[in-house]
Amino acid sequence: GIQVEQSPPDLILQEGANSTLRCNFSDSVNNLQWFHQNPWGQLINLFYIPSGTKQNGRLSATTVATERYSLLYISSSQTTDSGVYFCAGDQRGAQKLVFGQGTRLTINP
Amino acid sequence: DAGVTQSPTHLIKTRGQQVTLRCSPKSGHDTVSWYQQALGQGPQFIFQYYEEEERQRGNFPDRFSGHQFPNYSSELNVNALLLGDSALYLCASGGDTQYFGPGTRLTVL
Secondary structure (H helix, E strand, O other), rough: OOOEEEOEEEEEEOOOOOOEEEEEEEEOOEEEEEEEEOOOOOEEEEEOOOOOEEEOOEEEEEEHHHHHHOOOOEOOOOHHOEEEEEEEEOOOOOOOOEEOOOEEEEEOO | OOOEEEEEOEEEEEOOEEEEEEEEEOOOEEEEEEEEOOOOOEEEEEEEEEEOOOEEEEEOOOOOOEEOOOOOEEEEEEOOOOOHHOOOEEEEOOOOEEEEEEEEEEEOO
């Protein structure tokens, strides 16, 4: 099966800073998604982005499917952005998501 | 529009016991997937149900079983609980885009 590698594993920033989170896949994936897991464990959908670029407010994501990676950008970070960010994808539309280990983001006031 | 719901929120069991977790999918969704998330790890796929049948299964022992009802809600059953089964259990529904419930945190003592 596919392997998903996320970097960096931990990121500590001051409020207002920008950040880039990366996700690499060992093989081609379908249905790539980015999630934010809040302190209570809820996985919040951020982007469904199998290819191309999307933006939603201060967040944007880019997936280069041919090179098997995706990037999540967070601009002007706020303390509420803290939490763990996961990327996940599946193969051949199997709807069986494989997750990375996550990036733990801490935004200090 | 109700999202994915799960019950109970928390559960404490002892080794050897059996547990049943419940999930109602997002309105309009007919496919339910279950994931296990150990502390500090990304979620891992357990199995998926569609049309009341197990359609896919991850690398989990037969102690993990499930069921889907005609209204698309689902149950996850775990028999002969082990300490290592302590985790956050997440339910997801949807097709290409998966939406997750708030999870059930299971502690096995």
